[in-house]
Amino acid sequence: MKNPLIQQYRSFLKDTIRKQIDFSKTDQNRGIDPPPIEKPFDEDAVIIDLANAYSLKGIPGINLSDAIKNRKSRRAFLNKPVTLEELSFLLWATQGIRHKIDSGHAYRTVPSAGCRHALETYLCVLNVDSLEQGVYRYLPLEHKLVFEFTEDLLNRKIVEAVYGQPYPGKAAVTFIWTAIPYRMEWRYDLAAHKVIALDAGHVCQNLYLACEAISAGTCAIAAYDQDAMDRLLKIDGIDEFTIYMAPVGKVKN
Structure with missing residues (x-):
């Protein structure tokens, strides 16, 4: 390998850092309460x-093997809305809570x-x-949405923020995942960051x-x-920052 920086950055993909951590000194093992699982x-x-x-009436369902077989990145969206029920389903499928254990843990x-x-x-x-x-x-935790803010020219601004890729500006909704690293650092210290990326x-x-x-279709954006x-x-951008995105829109069957 001629470029030492490439070798250096490859180390992020490995788990060798775990051997350098004294897990007895993590915040979890020091008895510090876990951070909340929701902002x-x-x-x-x-x-x-x-x-x-668990009582969605407008979601027809699909055989899992068919969903896997048909899955692909889709960037061309129809000018049709996503329903609130469909959005509810997508949110539950990606981050829904099955069982709350305590204030810091949930399945x-x-x-x-x-x-x-x-x-x-x-x-x-x-x-x-x-x-x-x-x-x-x-x-x-509540399986609800909180309205954060409105923004003029939102479709243009999100396209500008992804270096001109046009499909977030034409999507019905774009999922944007942020990381709050301390939730993972509380338990894993310096070994937290690779697994946050895996979770995304x-x-x-x-x-x-x-x-x-x-x-509908989506296309991941990194x-x-x-x-x-x-x-x-x-x-x-320090204790919370964007880590992954995916625009969603209706597509032709």
């Missing part, structure tokens, strides 16, 4: 109810290292029935498969302007 929201915030994930519909779930789900909503355009955040992959694959059940995306979401 707080203001009491006077606008909250939107979502459809009960979800996706795996996470140590049950830490360091991700938050934001939505850039452009064409969802019953929702005005704007940025929302999923509240997995678990979440996005569930979104791909769930889209197949509602005649190329974006970090500062621009964090500014768009109004997050600090």
Whole structure:
């Protein structure tokens, strides 16, 4: 390997760092309470109810083998809205809670290292029935949405933030996952960061498969302007920052 930087950055993909950590000194093993599994929201915030994930009537369902067989990245979307029930299903499929254990742990519909779930789900909503355009955040504990803010020219700004890739500007909704690293660092210290990235992959694959059940498609985006995306979401870029994105829209059957 001629470029030493390539070798250096490959080390992120390995698990050798685990041997350098004294796990007796992690915040978990020092007896510090775990961070909450959901960001707080203001009491006077606008909250939107979502459809009960276990009694969805407008989701036809699909054989799992067919969903896997048909799964592909889709970038051409129809000018049709996603329904609120369909959005409820996609949110449950990607970050829904099956069972809350305590204030710091919950079993979800996706795996996470140590049950830490360091991700938050934001939505850039452009064409969802019953929702005005704007940025929302999923509240997995309540299975509800909190309205964060509206933004002029939101479709243009999100395209600019992904270096001109056009499909988020034409999607019905773009899922934007942020990482809150301390949720994972509390347990794993310096070994936290690789598994946060792995967790994001678990979440996005569930979104791909769930889209197949509602005649929709998605395409994961990992190329974006970090500062621009964090500014768009109004997050600090230090203790919380954008890690992955996926626009969703209706597609031809």
